[in-house]
Amino acid sequence: MLSLIQLALRNLFAHRERALLLLGITAAASGVIVSVSSLSAGVAEAQREAITTFISGDLNVGGFFKVHPDSIAPVVGDAAKVRGVLAKSVPEGCSVRERGRSFALAGAGRRRTGSFLVGMDVVGERGALERFRVASGSLESLARPRTLAISTTLAERLQVKPGDIATLFAQPVGGGRRNALDVEVVAITEKAGLLGESAGLLVSNDTLRELDGYKPGSAGVLQLVCGDTPVDVDALGDTLRESLRGAGFDVLPATNESYAEKQMPLLREGWRGQRLDVSTWEDESSFLSFVTLGLAALAVLVSAVVLVLVVIGLFVALSVAVRERTREIGTLRAMGMHRRSVVALFLMEGLLLGLVGSTLGAVLASGLCVALRGAVPLQGEISNLFFSGTLPLAPGLGLGLLSVVLVTLGAGLATIVPAARAASLTPRSAMEAL
Template structure:
């Protein structure tokens, strides 16, 4: 084994120009795979950060209340009792926060625009507030009654700035005439990808209760927020559903849909009262999953194309090498080398080329991704799609190892036929090639 490895290394050093070319091919292939996968992983990370900042926790316990079958509101009526069931099961390193959720029409002068309305417990969300990017004003001022923060997208539509007055319109629980509430714009938040339009209104939970006509003690949703703490949200969600049912609550089955999608479906059902819903952050952002799914599909497609090109390129180069090395191979056969040893020799050379080249490409691509992360500004449309104003690149160790394995295995497959052809040569071939 060691003699074959030694012989393979000597052969590679003896054909340096060809080896450098093949190393460049494999390095480029693995570099492209790492770059595309880093982009997909970076966008997924940016999307999760934006979603868990604006809309959702890692796990959400919300509810739907129907005064009569033709009306529905996203609210938990007895939030204190629900909180009592949840708090003992919140994992260590995670926290429980209260958010409100609704839909409102914002107006300023004759201009109107609609958006999801998010309520916040400003006093207890100091850490969450720091994750918002604020263009002007202070989010801490939302603690004052009847105040509003809007995204830059909605601020441009309404033509408002901090200190201006706006009016919020919303449908109260049970239907009837719309409520209207005059509010002061105290902050303008920067865009958070596609959420800049779909979740562009922020108020305090008290302001949201006043606007929607919710009673004191109610809540829109209780969210388990874990940050970097690893938690199996699916298993935790199942456990919370069982606990809530055991406490006498009517809990909806799991569904990969946002609360707005569930609300539209439940509105058609003829029941009254309260139903609770437990959802993950992926459920709540399912309407935006096309972004990460599309980039993942693109990464897989690019990887497959690159691998095919690598296999074809190595196959052609190694086939030519076999012809050029006919005398050498015939001499080795004349000296007693068995056919399987010749196959093993060429396979070792191919695998070495694949491994060294792919490892080099992965290292260079990872370093480049880290250097460019956050340094390349994106056009507005691309920034909205990627949930980031700069190019989000997040190299992942597992994906880097996978790229090395894929390119190395591809190089091995490309070597099979040339190695078999080399093994089929006879000692007489060396004499005929003189």
């Protein structure tokens, strides 16, 4: 084997112009695969960060409460008991935060507009507040009673700015007359990309309780936030469902739906009381799965096209090389080299070209992705689609190794037919050729 490697290296050096060209092809192919895969992975990371900032935790323990069969509210009545069950299963490195879920009509003067209303633990979520893009005002001011942060789109509709007074209208738990609450606008937030107005109205949890008529000790949803800590949220969700059932709660089965999609079917059911729901961040953002799935499919398609082009290019180049090296092959065969050794020699040359070229391309592309990550600004719809104001790239060792393996295997595949053709030559015909 060592002698074959040495001979293959000697042949590549002897035909270095062709070898450099083929190295460039394999390096470019590997670089394209790494770049496209890094973009797909980066958008997936940016999407998850946006979702777990605005509308969901990594895992959510929420609920639906019905005072009577024709009313429903997204609230957990006995939040302390649920926290006790959740605390026993929280992985190390994760934390629990409280959020509120609701829908409200906001008014200023004669103007009205409706949007999703999100309650926050302002004091406990200092880190999350930094991820919101604020056009004006301060989100920290939400810690004051009866204050509101409103998205840029809704602020334009209502023609309000920080310091103005707006009125929130909501249906309290159990129905009855609509509740109204005057609030001070303290911040204007920018649109959350494709999440749109999912967090169009932001208030503190206390303000949301007052508006929706929730009793003290209730909560909208308890969210498990793990950041960079790796957690199998599906397995943890199953564990929590069993624990909550064991504690006496009525828990909904797992479905790949957001709480808003579950609310209307549950409203039509004729039960009363409390039902809990455990969902993952992927469940809550299932309506956005087309973004990551589409980019992943694009990455696979581009990688497949690139590999096909590499295989075709190397096949043509190596087929020409076999014809040009006919006398050399005849000499080797006349010196006693077996057909299998001839095949192995050409395969070794192809694999070396693929390995060296793809490694070089992967390293260069990864370095370029690291340099460009967060440095290329995005505007308009592209920024919304990628959930980021800058180009989200996430190169990794796994992506680099995958591109090296794929391109190297492609190079080996392209070498099989030329290698077999070289091995089929007899010493006499090879020596008499040309």
